[in-house]
Amino acid sequence: MEIIKSLMSLLLQLDSHLFSMIQNYGLWIYVILFLIIFIETGIVLMPFLPGDSLLFVAGTFCAGVTNSLGEKAELNLWIVLSLLMIAAIVGDSVNYFFGKTLGLKVLTWKIRGRQIVKQKYIDQTHAFYEKHGPKTIIIARFVPIVRTFAPFVAGVGSMNYKRFIRFNIIGGCFWVTSLVLLGYFFGNLTFVQNNFEFVIFGIIGLSLLPMVIEMVRAPKKRILN
Helix, strand or coil: HHHHHHHHHHHHHHHHHHHHHHHHCCCCCHHHHHHHHHHHHHHCCCCCHHHHHHHHHHHHHHHHHHEECEEEECCCCHHHHHHHHHHHHHHHHHHHHHHHHHHHHCCEEEEEEEECCCHHHHHHHHHHHHHHHHHHHHHHHCCCCHHHHHHHHHHHHHCHHEEEHHHHHHHHHHHHHHHHEEEEHHHHHHHHCCHHHHHHHHHHHHHHHHHHHHHHHHHHHHCCC
16 A cells, blocks of 8 residues: 555656755666656566656656756756657567567466466467567557567567567657657646646646547457447
């Protein structure tokens, strides 16, 4: 319960936390931001880190943020964009290889002579990613939790790596650029500053929208088929 409270506090007060971190850590803040995005996208067990909101807030600080005491904290826009795009792309690639090597081995383990996951399900996953993989990799970038599992499952499904890396780069660049620039241009608006919590929840809600739409459409597709 305490962990959940701490995560919610971090999420809803991300702007004040980042302000303090920029002042306290100087250039090391770029390393910290890189690691957070890399870990969220690259380690399948860490899907709860605040990727979307962190990108938005980082963009806000690229435009410069001044607190009530007149102190200013600022990040370099081009460094943030470059580093976090690299973090997102490399993170997904690492996650893919985890899925392709360790994930596939774990799924083929046997308990009492039975394979944990039947081979036909693994084959179906492979077929799905060969057909829908590119779309999935790009859309998943904007869906919390799903973006952490998507590259791992793509690896388990043995999606062709040349296809994967191409759409990994497209999705990673689009995800980072869109959210950072949203924060850069709109993060310092008075309305946003006064309603920061609602804005963060709004970003999360918009991120979940593709998944909700797909869930609504899925039964209709089954009926039509």
